[in-house]
Amino acid sequence: MIQHEQLNKLVANLTVLYTKLHSFHWYVKGSSFYTLHEVFEKYYDHVTETLDEVAERFLAIGGRPVSTLKGALEIATIKEATEKETTVEMVAAVLADFELLIADASALIEVSEDANDQGTADLALGLKTELEKNVWMLKAYLDR
Template sequence: MKRNSIGLDKEKSLKLSGELNVLLANFQQYYQSLRGIHWNIKGKRFFDLHVKFEELYDDANTKVDEIAERILTLGGVPYHTFADYSANTRVPVGKDITQDEQAIRLIVDSLTELLILERELLDSSDDANDEGTNSMMSDFITEQEKTVWMMKAWLDEEI
């Protein structure tokens, strides 16, 4: 088994970087959807939601950078084209969303998909003995589960 300079199996690291690229593509789509709902939201809850959506897209932008840097750390090359993002995304695309409930539903549905991807990565990073990726996924999952709970509470729905 060949190891890279951070002590991980090279083959497993490259496989993980590929899985992280899929997560990166999905986060980029999520980020774009958040920007869209931030810009286009209307109604009586505009002021509260406009601020909340900005908070969420700032967080997503930070996570995009963290994912890309982890891919590089593992020896991969992060996706950086819209074509790559489109070809690898599973999160819903939010287009022309102006209503509050529709926007919140988009966030919940997107985070649900991201959580599925992150849990898959958690299994893969555990198998590769990659504590760095494992820790990042654990942190993402903890934050996003709480956001889903809050959004579902806002929608008056059970988790």
């Protein structure tokens, strides 16, 4: 089922993003350290909540979310951090990851509505809305 594939991909991407944001939180340096250290923490806290909501929704509709790092890495389209990113590269990577998740959420909304699953569509819409706000802020930080 396409909806289950989309949900599992979202679970995998959120899992990888959670770890990536932790890496950025720990390794950020420079004049933006205090600001970005807190922002990355805010983001990984939000990803934790979102991951749990998405996985529980997936279980509620009869799915089996990926629950191992190995499994998540096999499915995810978000790439791991390298621990070598500069501060600007970190922000740009998070921006790109959020844009990828917006596309994933949009696809999930569509397939969920086609499946007459408004609960999942609403969950994806909430995620998309939050990510769009974060993208706007990250673009402003990078002055794009």
